Amino acid sequence: MANAEGQWKQVLMLERLLQANELIAERLRERLTDAGVLLINMLSSPGSGKTTLLEATVKALSDKLRVGAILGDVATERDYERLSAYGVPAVQIVTGGECHLEAAMVEQAMHRLPIENLSVVFIENVGNLVCPAEFRLGEHFRVTLLSVPEGEDKVLKYPHAFRTADAVLITKVDLLEHVRFNVELAEGYIHSLNPNARVVKLSALTGYGLDEWLSLLLEWHKDVLQRVEL
Amino acid sequence: MANAEGQWKQVLMLERLLQANELIAERLRERLTDAGVLLINMLSSPGSGKTTLLEATVKALSDKLRVGAILGDVATERDYERLSAYGVPAVQIVTGGECHLEAAMVEQAMHRLPIENLSVVFIENVGNLVCPAEFRLGEHFRVTLLSVPEGEDKVLKYPHAFRTADAVLITKVDLLEHVRFNVELAEGYIHSLNPNARVVKLSALTGYGLDEWLSLLLEWHKDVLQRVEL
Numbered sequence: 001m002a003n004a005e006g007q008w009k010q011v012l013m014l015e016r017l018l019q020a021n022e023l024i025a026e027r028l029r030e031r032l033t034d035a036g037v038l039l040i041n042m043l044s045s046p047g048s049g050k051t052t053l054l055e056a057t058v059k060a061l062s063d064k065l066r067v068g069a070i071l072g073d074v075a076t077e078r079d080y081e082r083l084s085a086y087g088v089p090a091v092q093i094v095t096g097g098e099c100h101l102e103a104a105m106v107e108q109a110m111h112r113l114p115i116e117n118l119s120v121v122f123i124e125n126v127g128n129l130v131c132p133a134e135f136r137l138g139e140h141f142r143v144t145l146l147s148v149p150e151g152e153d154k155v156l157k158y159p160h161a162f163r164t165a166d167a168v169l170i171t172k173v174d175l176l177e178h179v180r181f182n183v184e185l186a187e188g189y190i191h192s193l194n195p196n197a198r199v200v201k202l203s204a205l206t207g208y209g210l211d212e213w214l215s216l217l218l219e220w221h222k223d224v225l226q227r228v229e230l
Numbered sequence: 231m232a233n234a235e236g237q238w239k240q241v242l243m244l245e246r247l248l249q250a251n252e253l254i255a256e257r258l259r260e261r262l263t264d265a266g267v268l269l270i271n272m273l274s275s276p277g278s279g280k281t282t283l284l285e286a287t288v289k290a291l292s293d294k295l296r297v298g299a300i301l302g303d304v305a306t307e308r309d310y311e312r313l314s315a316y317g318v319p320a321v322q323i324v325t326g327g328e329c330h331l332e333a334a335m336v337e338q339a340m341h342r343l344p345i346e347n348l349s350v351v352f353i354e355n356v357g358n359l360v361c362p363a364e365f366r367l368g369e370h371f372r373v374t375l376l377s378v379p380e381g382e383d384k385v386l387k388y389p390h391a392f393r394t395a396d397a398v399l400i401t402k403v404d405l406l407e408h409v410r411f412n413v414e415l416a417e418g419y420i421h422s423l424n425p426n427a428r429v430v431k432l433s434a435l436t437g438y439g440l441d442e443w444l445s446l447l448l449e450w451h452k453d454v455l456q457r458v459e460l
Contacts, residue, residue, distance in 0.1 A: 013243075045276045046359055046388060047380025074360055076386045097390070099329060099360035127387070128360055129276055130304055130329035149379040149402065150277025156306045157357070158276060160327070172379065178408050 021135055024103035028110065028138030036228055038065075038120040038221045041137045043161050044145035045154070046127030049171040049204060051079045053145070053213075054122055056204040058086045060214055065119040065221060070109045072101040072126045079124060089113050100131035103138055119221055129158035141166040141220050148172050149179050152186035159193050167198040167216060174203040251365055255333035258340065258368030266458055268295075268350040268451045271369035273391050275384070276357030278377035279401040279434060281309045283443075284352055286434040288316045290444055295349040295451060300339045302331040302356045309354060319343050330361035333368055349451055359388035371396040371450050378402050379409050382416035389423050397428040397446060404433040 032039045042050050051071075058067050069090040071079040080092035091109040093101060106123060113121065123139065125132040144165035146154060149172060155162050162168060168190050170183065187199050198216060202209035262269045272280050281301075288297050299320040301309040310322035321339040323331060336353060343351065353369065355362040374395035376384060379402065385392045392398060398420050400413065417429050428446060432439040 045357070045380075046384045047275060047377075073387055075389050076383070078383055078387070097360075097364075099358070126360065127275070127384075128329070128358055130327075130356065130358055131361065134327075147277075147379065149377065149405065150275075153306070153308055154276045154357075157303055157308070159305050175379065175405070175408055178405060 018134065021103050024107055025136040025138040028103055028107050029140065032110075032115070032121070032138065033140070033224055033227050035115050036225050037115050037118055038141070038217070038224045039123065039137075039139045040120065040217075040220070041123045041125060041132075041139035041142045042145065043125050043129065043132050043142065043165070044127060045129055045147070045150055048127070048145045048147035048150065050124045050127075050145060051082055052204045053169070053171065053202065054083060054088075054124065055086060056207070056210060057122075057213070057217070058083070058088055060210060061120075061217065064214075064218065066117060068113045068115070068118040068121045069124065070106055070113070070121060071124045072105075074098070074126060089118070095126060099126055099128050100135050101125050101137055102135050106137045120217065129154070129161045133158075133160040133164055140224055143167050143169060145169045145171050146186065148175050148181040151180070152182050152189060155186060155189035155193065162190055162197070163193045165194065165197055167200060168194075169213070170199065170201045172203060172205075173201045173208055174206050248364065251333050254337055255366040255368040258333055258337050259370065262340075262345070262351070262368065263370070263454055263457050265345050266455050267345050267348055268371070268447070268454045269353065269367075269369045270350065270447075270450070271353045271355060271367050271372045272375065273355050273359065273362050273372065273395070274357060274375035275359055275377070275380055278357070278375045278380065280354045280357070280375060281312055282434045283375070283399070283401065283432065284313060284318075284354065285316060286437070286440060287352075287443070287447070288313070288318050290440060291350075291447070294444075294448065296347060298343045298345070298348040298351040299354065300331075300336055300343070300351060301354045302335075304328070304356060319348070325356060329356055329358050330365050331355050331367055332365050336367045350447065359384070359391045363388075363390040363394055370454055373397050373399060375399045375401050376416065378405050378411040381410070382412055382419060385416060385419035385423065392420055392427070393423045395424065395427055397430060398424075399443065400429065400431045402433060402435075403431045403438055404436050 071092045077092045083090045091112045142165050144161045301322045307322045313320045321342045374391045
């Protein structure tokens with residue numbers, strides 16, 4: 001029974017880890033709420049367009065909200081370089097093999113951002129639809145991206161990432177005419193798991209849907225500011 | 231110091247888990263080598279085209295190699311249904327939250343395949359470029375897919391999956407004219423990490439590169455048959 005006992009210990013340790021993570025996440029969220037800073041956790045597969053969307057968002061938002069970013073990657077600092085080029089205060093977390101970010105990593109990274117000058121901080125999680133869904137990072141809102149070349153069935157295959165999202169962004173819709181992707185079916189899958197999820201169709205390339213996404217960000221930022229007043 | 235001790239225990243447990251996995255993987259590989267069955271472990275992001283490539287492979291190979299499949303998914307049995315429609319003996323492993331397959335899961339699934347009638351078994355790992363790279367599943371050869379919409383920088387961002395691959399398949403090349411993807415740069419990144427990796431450019435939609443991929447499979451199958459003779 002050594003094996004069963006080992007497995008039991010593993011389950012216990014994972015539970016403790018998740019509990020500790022929740023506590024840190026809660027502390028971080030409160031701190032940002034007090035500062036009036038909206039925190040958004042972005043989840044997706046590798047290459048579904050998180051950084052490109054952030055670039056487009058920063059360009060469009062610059063006069064309305066001041067943006068900062070925390071970028072999680074297994075290796076490389078490429079996203080940091082891309083966003084710094086836009087003048088975005090950014091911190092790169094290189095996890096060195098870890099498949100997700102945890103709240104403690106984000107809390108530490110936050111010390112290196114000038115949050116007193118920011119209105120919104122985006123966390124680009126590690127590109128992975130499985131593990132990151134388990135860990136809250138103190139975000140006020142969670143966004144999961146699904147790019148059309150991935151196929152609409154990914155919603156059902158990786159349900160936790162879509163069930164826990166406040167908004168699902170269907171990205172790269174400029175490719176719809178070149179790939180098999182049924183938008184209606186995708187929306188049906190998303191709402192079957194998560195009836196209240198906002199769904200926004202986007203192309204950072206053509207600008208399609210960007211206005212809707214920016215309105216959502218402004219609405220969420222207002223929501224955080226109202227929480228401070230309460 | 232309770233925290234440091236906890237972390238140390240976690241590292242120890244992960245090491246033991248990986249060691250146990252290696253032993254099972256080795257046992258499984260030997261069993262399949264003796265049976266003359268080529269075992270291939272396929273890694274990729276969600277939606278990079280593993281199942282579509284398998285469908286095309288089965289259609290093209292039917293008179294040359296008899297194909298079986300083991301399909302790993304966090305949820306759903308969709309890939310099982312897709313491949314069964316082609317008459318492929320297939321077993322679905324639904325991991326229920328786990329982000330990767332382990333050798334013990336594959337060994338158990340193998341009991342439900344008629345391996346005495348097969349020449350090659352493909353394992354479709356969970357769509358994830360991080361965790362699956364750590365776990366050997368008894369494969370003779372490992373294949374990592376990179377679809378062009380993901381961008382060539384994913385090679386550097388998820389290096390372990392590309393460093394440990396025997397072949398890297400650049401998929402969906404029919405989309406090259408619609409997305410930013412530099413094939414030469416991708417090949418350079420792959421070979422900087424893994425000088426001996428074979429790189430095959432593929433489109434399961436148009437059939438581009440399929441012949442090269444099928445030749446590689448026949449060559450690998452021959453290689454396994456020769457191991458039996460040794």
